[in-house]
Amino acid sequence: MSKKKKDQKFNLSALRRVFAFAGPYRRTLYTVAMLAIVLATISPLRPYLIKVSVDKYISHNLLQGLIQISLVQLGLLLVESMLRFWFTYRSNWLGQTVVNDMRNTVFRKILHQNISYYDNTAIGTLTTRTINDMEAINDIFSEGIISIVADTLTIIAIITVMAVTDWRLTLVCLATFPLLILATWWFKEAVNKSYQRVRNAVAALNAFVQEHLTGMYIVQAFAAEERELGKFDTINREHRDANIKGIFAYSVFFPIVEIILALSLGLLVWYGASRILNYGATPGIIISFVLYLNLLFRPLRMMADKFNVLQMGVIAADRVFTVLDSEEYLKDNGSESAEGIKGEVIFKDIHFRYKPEAPVLRGVSFHLKAGKTLAVVGHTGAGKTSLISILNRQYETEAGEILIDGRNLKTYDIYSLRSRIGIVLQDVFLFSGTITDNITLRDESITQERVIDVCRMLGIHDFIERLPGGYDFNVMERGSTLSQGQRQLLSFARALLYDPAILILDEATASVDSETEVLIQQAIDKLIKGRTSIVIAHRLSTIRKADEILVLDKGEVKERGDHASLIAAQGEYYKLYTAVEQRKEKEVL
Numbered sequence: 001m002s003k004k005k006k007d008q009k010f011n012l013s014a015l016r017r018v019f020a021f022a023g024p025y026r027r028t029l030y031t032v033a034m035l036a037i038v039l040a041t042i043s044p045l046r047p048y049l050i051k052v053s054v055d056k057y058i059s060h061n062l063l064q065g066l067i068q069i070s071l072v073q074l075g076l077l078l079v080e081s082m083l084r085f086w087f088t089y090r091s092n093w094l095g096q097t098v099v100n101d102m103r104n105t106v107f108r109k110i111l112h113q114n115i116s117y118y119d120n121t122a123i124g125t126l127t128t129r130t131i132n133d134m135e136a137i138n139d140i141f142s143e144g145i146i147s148i149v150a151d152t153l154t155i156i157a158i159i160t161v162m163a164v165t166d167w168r169l170t171l172v173c174l175a176t177f178p179l180l181i182l183a184t185w186w187f188k189e190a191v192n193k194s195y196q197r198v199r200n201a202v203a204a205l206n207a208f209v210q211e212h213l214t215g216m217y218i219v220q221a222f223a224a225e226e227r228e229l230g231k232f233d234t235i236n237r238e239h240r241d242a243n244i245k246g247i248f249a250y251s252v253f254f255p256i257v258e259i260i261l262a263l264s265l266g267l268l269v270w271y272g273a274s275r276i277l278n279y280g281a282t283p284g285i286i287i288s289f290v291l292y293l294n295l296l297f298r299p300l301r302m303m304a305d306k307f308n309v310l311q312m313g314v315i316a317a318d319r320v321f322t323v324l325d326s327e328e329y330l331k332d333n334g335s336e337s338a339e340g341i342k343g344e345v346i347f348k349d350i351h352f353r354y355k356p357e358a359p360v361l362r363g364v365s366f367h368l369k370a371g372k373t374l375a376v377v378g379h380t381g382a383g384k385t386s387l388i389s390i391l392n393r394q395y396e397t398e399a400g401e402i403l404i405d406g407r408n409l410k411t412y413d414i415y416s417l418r419s420r421i422g423i424v425l426q427d428v429f430l431f432s433g434t435i436t437d438n439i440t441l442r443d444e445s446i447t448q449e450r451v452i453d454v455c456r457m458l459g460i461h462d463f464i465e466r467l468p469g470g471y472d473f474n475v476m477e478r479g480s481t482l483s484q485g486q487r488q489l490l491s492f493a494r495a496l497l498y499d500p501a502i503l504i505l506d507e508a509t510a511s512v513d514s515e516t517e518v519l520i521q522q523a524i525d526k527l528i529k530g531r532t533s534i535v536i537a538h539r540l541s542t543i544r545k546a547d548e549i550l551v552l553d554k555g556e557v558k559e560r561g562d563h564a565s566l567i568a569a570q571g572e573y574y575k576l577y578t579a580v581e582q583r584k585e586k587e588v589l
Helices: 003-008 012-020 023-042 045-058 063-111 115-119 123-130 132-165 167-214 216-221 225-277 283-324 384-391 414-419 435-440 448-458 461-465 484-497 514-528 563-569 572-588
Strands: 345-355 358-368 373-377 399-404 421-424 502-506 532-536 548-553 556-561
Touching: 012 132, 012 283, 023 045, 023 063, 023 132, 045 063, 045 132, 045 283, 063 123, 063 132, 063 283, 123 132, 123 167, 123 283, 132 167, 132 283, 167 216, 167 225, 167 283, 216 225, 225 283, 345 384, 358 384, 358 399, 358 548, 358 556, 373 384, 384 502, 384 532, 414 421, 421 484, 435 448, 435 484, 448 461, 448 484, 448 514, 484 514, 502 514, 514 532, 548 563, 548 572, 556 563, 556 572, 563 572
Parallel strands: 373 532, 373 548, 421 502, 502 532
Antiparallel strands: 345 358, 345 399, 548 556
16 A cells, blocks of 8 residues: 555544543543533524524514523523633643643653664654644644534534424525535545645655754855755745645635535525415524524534544554654663673674674674773774664674673663763764753753862863853853864763763764863873773874774774784784874874
8 A cells, every 4th residue: 555545544543542642631531522512402502592582572572581581592602602612622631631641752752762763764754743743633632533523413413403493494405515515525635635745745844954954064065055945945835835735725615615505595595485475484493594504504614624634633643653663662671780880891793783784893802891991993984883882782783792790781771771881972962051951961960069070070160161151151052152172071071970880982082173182181081090991083192091902894803902012013003003193294294
């Protein structure tokens, strides 16, 4: 079945799952259902009372009775208005509450997905699932099935009262209904297609904008603004055209409904007048039927649109449940606490690949004693970053075994384990917020004094104090108000704050100037002191101090040893070392 056909099919299973989220709010759901029944019951009462007013009191000049029945109508109007307000409020409250719970569930799922999930899923698509699709699910409650049930009950009640009052007149009034059914079917199909196009266009817009805002530096650096604007214009036009299709359907449908209503009223007046002349009907009946028709056509106007809203809500729910049903999460989490681990790391014949056809690590083995430092070097694509990604289980290995303090990595609770592994990456990600927020990651259990102590220990307290506001300096999105070196120093503080047993530094001194490198090198020296450390670096100043150096090439271990022994061997490490030294000489010249 094609994706288009699948989208058009009404998914009852998804609808049931949505209503399962309403389970904790059954009382509200039952209240809304009861209000729908009550409102449907009292909807025909006011036209009926008007009929009585005309035929019994106005035609016989009974003023006292007319005043009394008018007061009854006023009271009924007030009661109906209050009930309708409560119905609307509670149904929308239910929708927003269910969406709140679903959105939390989806975001919790997203947070716990394996990193591989994000390798194959556009961030803009997940944004659409978490925000736009959730709003469509809210419509299931506010404008969808609850409203449809309420309107259906109202229509049944009105037609029943009309038929009981005068079945011949009712048949005449409903003679135009086949036209209404045809118009409604055309409208439903047209708007349904439009809604689907709009949803797809919104997802495409979100993905495109998210990607290009993140990569704005590259867009501008390569003067690609106009070219990317052209791509955006194409997607944006699709969004506009889809909406215009829907607008056209609305523009045609509602005038047609008005014409059909006018035809029904015309038939009512024509046939009703002849009945009055022949004493087969009363003026009150004709007036009440005019009111009945208006009450009848009001929900009928929106019924088709509400069915489309319901279907789009169900389609959105199906997409959201696709995220919730994803199996790309850690399934075999351990139960052992990593608290108190010393940090001994052993890799035994590790094989790993991102894709079946492209192996990344091939039989990697090494033993890193607790408190020692291992430097990992190699050309781009050698597998250095992959090695550290599997150590904290962001990816799962294909074969082999990783031991920490003699225990298999998978026996540890993943969250406990990660809390004992500190990571400093080359591309530091900072969130919008203060310096303190970014160091503590908004962990309220960490005091400001603790943050300051860590920054003093790393020698970065003075640099932070020089910023406007100091530790309250507002870091903009992705740390755009700070230099690369400043962002890197904050990431060191973030890592040290949690006092990790194992420290991972991934190209932590790359892309910074010499002066900042000195500060970073001092911070690294303090960070790795007494900790098990794995350092990936191109800078020889960092590598030389390592207790052992591991040379990777195309996912395999080519050499192991300390700096002096590897230089003496004049192998792969020697070539890398020589290339770096030659590059430094050229920079000096």
